[in-house]
Amino acid sequence: MSIIPSDNKECCISIIMPTYNVEQYLRQCLDSVIGQTFTDYELIIIDDGSSDGTVSIITEYEERYPNIHFYSQQHGRQAKARNLGISKARGKYITFLDGDDYWPEDHLEELIKALTGSDSDVCLAYTVNTFTSKKSAEFRFIDIEGEKTFPDIDELEKVFFSDKGFPGGVCNISVKRDFLISNNVSFDESLSTAEDSNFTLSILSHNPKSVLTDKVKYYYRQDNIASTNHHFDIAKIKCYKHVMSKWFDIYKAQGREKAMKAVAVSYRQLIGTWMAVPFFSKENITVLKLVFERKDIVNCGDEKFNPYRLMYRKLKDCIR
Structure with a gap:
């Protein structure tokens, strides 16, 4: 506009x-x-x-x-x-x-x-x-x-x-x-x-x-x-992924490593969104698939990042 x-x-x-x-x-x-x-x-x-x-x-x-x-x-x-x-x-x-x-x-x-x-x-x-x-x-x-x-x-x-x-x-x-x-x-x-x-x-x-x-x-x-902000919505997660991916690619092309890493951190926070819905659900699987379509962003600045840590933590919460 x-x-x-x-x-x-x-x-x-x-x-x-x-x-x-x-x-x-x-x-x-x-x-x-x-x-x-x-x-x-x-x-x-x-x-x-x-x-x-x-x-x-x-x-x-x-x-x-x-x-x-x-x-x-x-x-x-x-x-x-x-x-x-x-x-x-x-x-x-x-x-x-x-x-x-x-x-x-x-x-x-x-x-x-x-x-x-x-x-x-x-x-x-x-x-x-x-x-x-x-x-x-x-x-x-x-x-x-x-x-x-x-x-x-x-x-x-x-x-x-x-x-x-x-x-x-x-x-x-x-x-x-x-x-x-x-x-x-x-x-x-x-x-x-x-x-x-x-x-x-x-x-x-x-x-x-x-x-x-x-x-x-x-x-x-x-x-x-x-x-x-209080409503889980797959469409919104796709939208957020689109924006973060766009700016990550822009900063990568410009060689701006610090900006790339900051966007990657914000992108990884997206993974926390699926924790707001029931653990054993299609929504969780869908979100994880969406997020990990961009493994380069997930791993940027945190090569040891492991989503299974989050899954284990969520499972413990369910058991409690």
């Missing part, structure tokens, strides 16, 4: 938020945006065919706040919704928020400080508070103290790609709108999952000047049972 520049008056930052049946959590999310200490923003909400009370809540907030803009589409998944949001955006920068998550009140203030202070194309903010109704925990995908600027991908790669894989969550990346337009970067609407990782790696493939910060924090909900 090509991104068409907006002719509307520019604001500082556009927040793109897809929603789908998040009635239970949406007010907390919207209130966290309304309560931001930085106010030169627009919130673009794209509802993806909700069947609960999500739309009525959005309409209520849109009527109360002039910088909230609401669009809707038939159910077409997040990639399509986010592309629609980007096409409507008029901010100098673009950032992302999901309707069941929320921000601390200084999220945008710290984000804009990082972007403008370093004059970067991209801000990567990977301090995340995962939470449920009963507990929460803070962690960092990238272990960095304070704020650091990277002039090109060669320097960024040293910390972005690691032996833990790479962080691909789109809600932790903010980018100049002009950068997306000039490089024709958008979400791949053919993907039902991993569209966020593909989007992030697509941005980085265009060698942006980047800033990493631990001051911008994000609250990520883990107990929304309606979330796509």
Whole structure:
């Protein structure tokens, strides 16, 4: 999808938020945006065919706040919704928020400080508070103290790609709108999952000047049972495999060994997905076959990797 520049008056930052049946959590999310200490923003909400009370809540907030803009589409998944949001955006920068998550009140203030202070194309903010109704925990995908600027991908790669894989969550990346337009970067609407990782790696493939910060924090909900992350789906596993294979092959052709190994680690995490379904099942066999069609990725950086260790562990759990 090509991104068409907006002719509307520019604001500082556009927040793109897809929603789908998040009635239970949406007010907390919207209130966290309304309560931001930085106010030169627009919130673009794209509802993806909700069947609960999500739309009525959005309409209520849109009527109360002039910088909230609401669009809707038939159910077409997040990639399509986010592309629609980007096409409507008029901010100098673009950032992302999901309707069941929320921000601390200084999220945008710290984000804009990082972007403008370093004059970067991209801000990567990977301090995340995962939470449920009963507990929460803070962690960092990238272990960095304070704020650091990277002039090109060669320097960024040293910390972005690691032996833990790479962080691909789109809600932790903010980018100049002009950068997306000039490089024709958008979400791949053919993907039902991993569209966020593909989007992030697509941005980085265009060698942006980047800033990493631990001051911008994000609250990520883990107990929304309606979330796509809570449902086992062979089609999604095939999709994830497709994305990881694509980028592994790209990095291999470029001779970027560290990026290859990080993608391989993320790919091997796919094997853990089959552990979410009954051990003696056709789904397990199907997933293992899918994963091991790319033995080069499975073995990259971990020649001693042995899937039978996982199978033995799962069998022990079944016996217990």
